[in-house]
Amino acid sequence: MTIAPVACLDQVSVLVEPRMRELIGRLDPRNQRVTAYHLGYCDADGAPTAAVGKGIRPALALLSARAAGQRPERGVDAAAAVELAHNFSLLHDDIMDQDTTRRHRPTAWVVFGTAAAILAGDALMIMAHDALAGDDRPGGAVAAQRLDADVHRLIAGQAADLEFERRDDVSLDECLAMTADKTAALMSCACALGALLCGAPAALTEGLSRFGTHLGMSFQLVDDQLGIWGEPARTGKPVGSDLRAGKKSVPIVHALASGTRAGDAFRALYASDGLPEAELMTARRLLEEAGSRDWVQREADRHLAHALDELAALELPGDVHGDLVDLARLVTGRKH
Amino acid sequence: MTIAPVACLDQVSVLVEPRMRELIGRLDPRNQRVTAYHLGYCDADGAPTAAVGKGIRPALALLSARAAGQRPERGVDAAAAVELAHNFSLLHDDIMDQDTTRRHRPTAWVVFGTAAAILAGDALMIMAHDALAGDDRPGGAVAAQRLDADVHRLIAGQAADLEFERRDDVSLDECLAMTADKTAALMSCACALGALLCGAPAALTEGLSRFGTHLGMSFQLVDDQLGIWGEPARTGKPVGSDLRAGKKSVPIVHALASGTRAGDAFRALYASDGLPEAELMTARRLLEEAGSRDWVQREADRHLAHALDELAALELPGDVHGDLVDLARLVTGRKH
Numbered sequence: 001m002t003i004a005p006v007a008c009l010d011q012v013s014v015l016v017e018p019r020m021r022e023l024i025g026r027l028d029p030r031n032q033r034v035t036a037y038h039l040g041y042c043d044a045d046g047a048p049t050a051a052v053g054k055g056i057r058p059a060l061a062l063l064s065a066r067a068a069g070q071r072p073e074r075g076v077d078a079a080a081a082v083e084l085a086h087n088f089s090l091l092h093d094d095i096m097d098q099d100t101t102r103r104h105r106p107t108a109w110v111v112f113g114t115a116a117a118i119l120a121g122d123a124l125m126i127m128a129h130d131a132l133a134g135d136d137r138p139g140g141a142v143a144a145q146r147l148d149a150d151v152h153r154l155i156a157g158q159a160a161d162l163e164f165e166r167r168d169d170v171s172l173d174e175c176l177a178m179t180a181d182k183t184a185a186l187m188s189c190a191c192a193l194g195a196l197l198c199g200a201p202a203a204l205t206e207g208l209s210r211f212g213t214h215l216g217m218s219f220q221l222v223d224d225q226l227g228i229w230g231e232p233a234r235t236g237k238p239v240g241s242d243l244r245a246g247k248k249s250v251p252i253v254h255a256l257a258s259g260t261r262a263g264d265a266f267r268a269l270y271a272s273d274g275l276p277e278a279e280l281m282t283a284r285r286l287l288e289e290a291g292s293r294d295w296v297q298r299e300a301d302r303h304l305a306h307a308l309d310e311l312a313a314l315e316l317p318g319d320v321h322g323d324l325v326d327l328a329r330l331v332t333g334r335k336h
Numbered sequence: 337m338t339i340a341p342v343a344c345l346d347q348v349s350v351l352v353e354p355r356m357r358e359l360i361g362r363l364d365p366r367n368q369r370v371t372a373y374h375l376g377y378c379d380a381d382g383a384p385t386a387a388v389g390k391g392i393r394p395a396l397a398l399l400s401a402r403a404a405g406q407r408p409e410r411g412v413d414a415a416a417a418v419e420l421a422h423n424f425s426l427l428h429d430d431i432m433d434q435d436t437t438r439r440h441r442p443t444a445w446v447v448f449g450t451a452a453a454i455l456a457g458d459a460l461m462i463m464a465h466d467a468l469a470g471d472d473r474p475g476g477a478v479a480a481q482r483l484d485a486d487v488h489r490l491i492a493g494q495a496a497d498l499e500f501e502r503r504d505d506v507s508l509d510e511c512l513a514m515t516a517d518k519t520a521a522l523m524s525c526a527c528a529l530g531a532l533l534c535g536a537p538a539a540l541t542e543g544l545s546r547f548g549t550h551l552g553m554s555f556q557l558v559d560d561q562l563g564i565w566g567e568p569a570r571t572g573k574p575v576g577s578d579l580r581a582g583k584k585s586v587p588i589v590h591a592l593a594s595g596t597r598a599g600d601a602f603r604a605l606y607a608s609d610g611l612p613e614a615e616l617m618t619a620r621r622l623l624e625e626a627g628s629r630d631w632v633q634r635e636a637d638r639h640l641a642h643a644l645d646e647l648a649a650l651e652l653p654g655d656v657h658g659d660l661v662d663l664a665r666l667v668t669g670r671k672h
Contacts, residue, residue: 028491118432148469162451
């Protein structure tokens with residue numbers, strides 16, 4: 001009965017991408033060019049390319065509509081809105097973090113300049129509203145408010161993340177709250193928005209929302225591990241990229257706050273402006289000795305288990321439940 | 337019968353500012369600090385100060401509600417939404433243009449850094465939606481869509497403006513279209529949004545919208561003149577700031593496209609990376625000789641006259657009509 005995860009993600013290219021392309025097509029030519037490049041619809045010269053990005057959030061939004069007993073088509077606007085909001089934040093975050101590569105391509109600000117990338121991000125955020133502002137659906141206004149609230153959290157999380165890079169007294173609780181804002185809020189939004197847009201009952205939308213929060217936490221904790229121990233060929237980023245950048249991701253803050261000898265040695269090594277190449281392996285070993293790698297993996301597993309518990313409690317139709325479980329496992333296991 | 341313009345602007349501080357402060361107060365502390373500084377509610381250390389900014393757009397939005405036969409209170413959310421969208425664009429534009437001073441204070445990116453100013457702008461844009469997303473008003477959805485459409489134009493206009501700085505073949509039509517997008521769209525939005533939110537009939541909202549478009553054009557043409565001939569004490573900017581910055585504002589593009597001997601001499605002088613101090617006075621004289629200063633003043637007058645004609649055709653109550661005329665004259669005459 002269960003559609004394989006690949007088929008579930010395939011629905012994104014079949015159903016959501018055309019809607020995204022239609023929305024992008026309404027933009028002025030200058031912003032159209034930058035956003036289409038960022039989304040992988042074209043190269044820097046405007047020649048068509050295959051879209052990039054895994055489409056996890058839109059896939060969740062389509063499943064959210066199906067969880068409400070509707071066809072996935074009814075979740076398309078929610079899916080487009082969440083994916084546009086996500087890409088708004090990527091465009092701006094890449095500028096703030098001065099990241100030069102995303103999805104194995106130069107970032108938009110590198111290709112078109114900072115000003116153009118700021119404007120393109122702005123345009124995508126407004127467009128996320130356009131996606132939801134169609135006909136008068138029962139849940140249209142509620143969905144738009146939910147999206148706005150979670151984008152506020154996303155912005156707050158990014159502001160905290162940037163501040164943490166300059167501080168050496170970040171607590172683990174602060175760091176987890178930042179993660180909940182920066183990543184889990186929009187993932188939770190994706191899981192609830194399709195159902196919200198269909199006017200589903202609160203018991204369902206709130207359950208989906210909690211599923212998404214735990215899924216988002218698990219996803220980010222796995223991502224934090226990859227930022228330290230991930231293989232460049234899989235992550236598309238250099239070895240130990242978060243350590244090089246001086247980030248305060250969860251494993252790093254866990255070690256700094258661990259009170260262990262290894263944690264203290266890591267603190268002595270870890271300058272706020274990032275680690276030099278020669279120290280990367282030492283730093284990774286100290287994080288492992290401080291128990292931070294294991295702790296983060298356990299937390300990721302714990303959040304995934306909570307997510308699946310929330311899902312089970314909703315007593316969804318078997319095929320929808322199966323697809324959501326498969327997608328949750330894919331997202332947190334990082335299988336391609 | 338007519339309330340003096342000052343009283344009309346006073347209503348902004350009495351009615352709109354508390355709503356803006358309440359909305360800002362919902363933000364996370366980091367973005368609250370940057371947005372409150374930018375809006376002049378506090379200094380860089382967070383100590384309270386008097387709000388800055390003239391409040392023209394919110395004043396127009398309050399009058400828009402009154403034009404629909406409602407009390408100004410009914411236009412408060414529209415006024416807050418437009419002012420927040422305007423300030424979103426100022427925060428981002430100051431980064432893109434690398435402007436270091438606004439309203440006689442250091443710009444937010446100078447004080448808090450580029451990343452913090454990008455995020456603060458993002459937060460204000462989302463908040464503009466929050467302002468409109470209150471109870472289920474008759475025109476709530478329509479007002480939100482109108483705001484989004486005009487913010488798209490504002491973004492398109494800024495993208496064009498930045499591109500023009502790097503081009504030397506900008507036509508006068510292109511330049512006027514950019515002005516319509518970058519400035520007149522949001523001014524027109526302010527004039528229509530209060531009435532839209534009250535569910536006013538299309539004949540009224542469309543008439544107010546056309547009034548706002550002409551007013552916005554006139555306002556920007558006057559502003560373009562001040563960017564070249566304005567006194568620093570009044571503008572808060574250095575002498576000839578647009579010439580120094582290499583802008584392609586309307587008077588400059590008019591001269592470049594004039595085919596006059598003075599225009600050609602100006603072109604030879606005007607490098608894309610701006611004019612040195614020593615050449616400013618020569619450049620201003622050449623613009624005057626090319627007839628560009630006079631042409632822009634005539635266009636500003638023509639648009640103001642059109643704006644007032646549109647207003648007269650609406651046959652508004654005398655006090656509302658009078659206040660709108662007074663405000664239009666204030667805005668385009670730059671009286672303080």
